[in-house]
Amino acid sequence: MSPLNNNRSAWLQGPSVPxxxxxxxxxxxxxxxxxxxxxxxKGTQAELLTQRLGACHLSTGDVFRAxxxxxxxxxxxxxxxxxxxxxxxLVPDSTVWQMVKERxxxxxxxxxxxxxxFPRTLGQAESLRALMEKEGIALTAVxxxxxxxxxxxxxxxxxxxxxxxxxxxxxxxxxxxRAGVCDKCEGRLIQREDDRPEAIxxxxxxxxxxxxxxxxxxxxxxxxxxxxxxGAPEDIYQRTLAALAPVKTN
Ligand code: AP5
Numbered sequence: 001m002s003p004l005n006n007n008r009s010a011w012l013q014g015p016s017v018p019x020x021x022x023x024x025x026x027x028x029x030x031x032x033x034x035x036x037x038x039x040x041x042k043g044t045q046a047e048l049l050t051q052r053l054g055a056c057h058l059s060t061g062d063v064f065r066a067x068x069x070x071x072x073x074x075x076x077x078x079x080x081x082x083x084x085x086x087x088x089x090l091v092p093d094s095t096v097w098q099m100v101k102e103r104x105x106x107x108x109x110x111x112x113x114x115x116x117x118f119p120r121t122l123g124q125a126e127s128l129r130a131l132m133e134k135e136g137i138a139l140t141a142v143x144x145x146x147x148x149x150x151x152x153x154x155x156x157x158x159x160x161x162x163x164x165x166x167x168x169x170x171x172x173x174x175x176x177x178r179a180g181v182c183d184k185c186e187g188r189l190i191q192r193e194d195d196r197p198e199a200i201x202x203x204x205x206x207x208x209x210x211x212x213x214x215x216x217x218x219x220x221x222x223x224x225x226x227x228x229x230x231g232a233p234e235d236i237y238q239r240t241l242a243a244l245a246p247v248k249t250n
Contacts, residue, residue, distance in 0.1 A: 011058050011106045012066045021056055021111035027248075030055045030112040031137065033119070033223075035214055036145030038203040039156035040229050041236060043168060045145070046116045048237040055112030060120075062166070063099060064091065088194050088202030090210055093123045100124075101131070108135055121210045125217050141247045142218040143240060145229035149204065156200050160189040174233070 009019040030053045034042040046057040064085055067078045077098070081091040090096075096118065106113060119125040132138060147155075158171040160180075164187030169176050176183050194203065218224040225243045229236055 008056055008058070008062075011056065011103055012063060015102055015105055019056075021109050028054070029110070029140075030114070031107075031140045032113070033115045033139060033142040033218070034117075034145065035142060035211065035218070036229065037147070037149075037152050037207045037211075038200070039152045039159070040145045040147045041155065041233065042116045042145060044174075044233050045143075045237060045240060046114045047168075048233065049114055049240065052241070053112065053114070055114050056106065056109065057116060058103075058106055058113050058118070059116040060096060060100065060118040061085075061116075063103075065166075086193050086199070088199035088206065090120060090206055093121055093127075096120075096124060097127050100128075104131060104135070107132065108137065112140075119214065122213055122217060125214055139223055141225050141244060142214075142221075142223045143225045143227055143243070144215055144218075145227050145236070147229040151230065152204065153200060156195050157197070159192065159195055161192055162187040163190045164188070 009017045010021075011019075032049070032053075032055065034046060036042050043057075043059060046059070049055070050057045064078075064081055068082050068085075077095050081095050084091045100118060119128050155170065155173070158173065160169045160171060160176075161167070162169075162182035162185060165182060165185040167182055167184050168174075169182075169189060176189060180189050181187075182189060193199070215224065225247065227236065227240050227243050
């Protein structure tokens with residue numbers, strides 16, 4: 001599992017923007033989906049996994065947040081998507097799928113991918129399956145991170161994000177060296193709008209209703225790998241690698 005260079009420009013800014021992802025050997029290629037409640041630590045694990053597996057971290061939430069920051073006028077569909085996001089609700093499947101379909105090149109990419117936050121409904125999972133079948137590519141595994149609701153709320157309410165480079169911290173669990181300042185770029189650390197208590201509640205309810213059925217869906221496909229998400233990020237990362245090891249040797 002050798003690290004490859006990649007960035008996410010085609011994913012974050014759109015398919016016309018080139019990125020420097022490099023293809024690896026087919027045996028080293030990972031195509032993963034990360035499932036788990038909001039705040040369980042999917043983004044944190046994706047960051048660690050991408051360094052080790054080389055696969056690109058593809059988060060749909062990051063694309064919506066990148067669109068929210070864009071200086072140009074967002075499309076009406078994107079404006080509507082951002083309103084759903086602020087309230088903690090899911091963006092409609094049609095908008096999400098349009099956005100992912102435009103970026104299908106990232107799924108075909110020879111560097112592999114780690115999908116984070118997509119799919120999130122059965123409809124999205126079916127669309128992804130149909131697209132991948134058409135492209136002749138398959139998922140390697142789907143990792144489901146599990147954690148108690150109490151710990152999830154603690155992770156979400158303490159999260160702080162750099163408003164410049166988007167690095168993620170936690171007030172007590174992963175604090176920056178200097179309060180309110182990003183270690184990497186000295187940007188300002190802010191709280192995400194959907195990490196307010198009323199939005200957290202909506203997000204957790206939505207997860208149970210819309211996203212939990214995916215666990216069954218991927219279990220039936222024989223792709224599901226369960227990982228307990230308690231403890232320090234490095235411990236969960238090691239647990240994830242151990243859970244994935246048999247997948248490639250099967
Ligand atoms: P999205 O950006 O995907 O957010 P999410 O799934 O709600 O997940 P989060 O980013 O909140 O959490 P995470 O699991 O990545 O945790 P993190 O690593 O940051 O989606 C946002 C919104 O966009 C959705 O609500 C929806 O509106 C819309 N959207 C996106 N995709 C969509 C789709 N496919 N369909 C429809 N709508 C869509 O960790 C959280 C905190 O905990 C951090 O502070 C971190 O430092 C800390 N932490 C992490 N690990 C640990 C640990 N082991 N111990 C202690 N603290 C930890």
